[in-house]
Amino acid sequence: MTSTAGSTATPRTWTVTAREDTGPIALVGLRASWAPLAKQSVVAALVVAAAVTSTLTPWLPVTDAPRMWTGVALALGGLLVAAVMARWPGAARAELVVPAIDFIAIGLLRYGTGDTRSVFLAVVVLPVIWMAASPGRRHVLYPLLGTCATLLLPYVLEPTEPRPSELVRLAFAVVVYGATAAVTNELARQADVRLSTAQRRRRVAEGEIDRAALVQQSLLPASTEGLPPELHALGVCIPARTVGGDFYDWFPTPDGAAFTLGDVMGKGVGAGMIAAAVRSLVRSTVDEPDAATAVRRAAAGLATGTSDVESAQFTTCFHVRIDRDGHARWVDAGHGLSLLRRADGAVRSLRSGHLPIGVGTSWSSETTDLEPGDVVVSVSDGVLDLFGGDLDALDRFEAWVAERSHPQQLVDGITELAHRGEHPDDVTVLCIAYRP
Template sequence: MTQAPPRRTVRATDTGPIVLSGLRAAWEPLAKQALVAALIVGAAAASTLLPVWLTVTDATAMWTGAGLAVVLLGLAALMARSTRLARAEIVIPLLDFVAVGLLRFGTGETRSVFLAILVLPVVWIAAGHGRWRVLVPVLGVFVTILLPLALAPGRAFPGSEVVRLVIAAVVYSAAAAVVNELSRRSLAQLTVAQRSRRVAEAEVTQAAIVQRSLQPVDGNGLPSAIRVAGTCVPARTVGGDFYDWYPTPDGGMGFTLGDVMGKGVGAGMIAAAVRAVIRSSLEEPDPALAFRWTSAGLSTGSVDMVSAQFTTCFHGRISVDGTLRWVDAGHGLTLVRRAAGGSEFLRSGHLPLGVGSGWTSVETDLQPGDSVVSVSDGVLDLFGGDLASLDRWQAFVDARDDIDGLVADVAALAERGDRADDVTIIAVTWGGSHPA
């Protein structure tokens, strides 16, 4: 007997959010400068078009400031595409102080209404890491207000400008201090959150490794008359589905497929517990006892662990003479595919683990080459997820003669796109020979 190892798939950690976050960070300077440039150019245009309301005292200085803002916008675009240039990002808001100063000089200096644009580069700089970012915006305010002394040497600096300079320095330094402190606290909280996320991701990864280690690798150790294949494609890193198979003391084999309500680590923990208790009953020939032991073993008193996350499950035993003894706890997704053609579902009226009790087993005779195929309800989602999906799934099984090909085809369907639920299948053939 030759057995192909079952295909098992674990979904890799999604790195999409990390990539998108990096892209957003790279384009943020461009977005910030676009707003600054729009305000400065708009102010210059409005001053030119509305001379009755706005004053233009030096059109050259005014439009030079607007041109500088546009040039800085182009520089921000280059920084978004170059990591090396992006390191000099602070140059842009620093030169914005000059652009606002030129705009203010050209629109009436003390009468200009555009000094408030300074708040944008102040916040831009202060939002970074480091206390020095509080002092730098204050120096930028000094540059903006004192720029007329450089552009018009010898011009008297009125006392009102001194007052304006002091007030502006105090107000903008206070704003910069507040923004910087909020940024520092946010960064500290983000650091803690990222550290917690890394710990959680490591724990989830370890849980996935443990879950994979609990799944059987191949059919080694099973009777030579039995072939088996299975796969689990979880919707998340850790799934709530599980499957298992193992030889039994009477020379046959036992196999199980379970589906815990829910997904993630919580469902995976219950799945591991249910699997362990069922496997511990391998000495008992009646598979129904496994469910009774599982229900009792998971009971915690007034509130049962499995009552909040019940488990649908199929458990079967195949003896050396081909007798299948099985019990179904609210699963209903197991069928027998006959070697002679056709298939039928194995039905029962028992409730899932965590809800029902008093399970009883049923016997079904297998002929050489017959196969037992059990799946989780995530497989039905691959076939539409409606009532007709059962018929489509049955036809899919009937059209495939070999269980290895059947399992591989189901895995391929599951891997084609995102899954809302875990996809699990186990298939067992009795009395047939594996193709060479």
């Protein structure tokens, strides 16, 4: 989100980048279409490994090789069906056909590798979990029926009367796998409820953040209409997040105009709320000639009686009041990132030893007389990140400012640097040119 305001009466423009739900949804859909293939790959690999191991290992019996390899073929057929679903996501609606095939494939594998003596029945737990993880209580019944089909398939292929002990064993196996299906289904249901709740809360939070961003943008000056013709202002604010803690402002005063740039410690909605409060308190001093009065009133308005240092709720601020004749009274509340660029290219720092709002207790103004062509430039510390972010960043920034005489060049240049890549902190610039 970028906000700019210029030195003409042209309304400010900003861009609010909407969240693209298409990308994440498309990604989730892509993953869902590939999920059956991933699951079936595991089942097919185990069935093939079981058949090959039984064939090559003498202590694992093969009682019916054709049926065993038929089971392998069915598992590989299920893999082919899953691959089709991955290629055409619309076919994934019939996903449960694949684990249904697996129940038969595992039943044939079990029958061909010793029937009741087969060691491979445990593979059936995979399609059981696969089906039971789908929403709906009916998906507890489906794997239960599938398990029954796997266990009773030998009696269909070779009708015999099972022994009582065999019936008890089969019944116990059905109960165990049925319980597995029930537990899996319930866990999946609870996870789905938690996910839906989290998504709903996220949508609400995103809506609140978007509204907060629009409110914050509405607080930035729309144009320079009302400012004296001797003063030309230009500003830009590029938050690192949707809502930032930086702000700039200007408004006419009885003798000229007042200009402010503030940087609230932190980011997000909380910082944006404090920025809005500081801006309003500073504006309430429109009739006060002393720039320091605005900072003192902002500090008094934000005082909570607790330690703002501990809560990290403090604001650095540069506030300047410039008369029509170029006489400027300014106060620097722990900001230290304001420059005066003279018309001849000389650069001077407008800095004092005062502490930020929320930390300091007293501030006093300093005076400077502007000459025609002079430009006051104030930036947030996020701008220094664009110049390396190290100890020499301020020197590089001052040299960069010295090469540009017009506020438009300064603002456009910093905007271009900010848009070249991600910036970890808010980037804000305020330029005031004195051109009588």
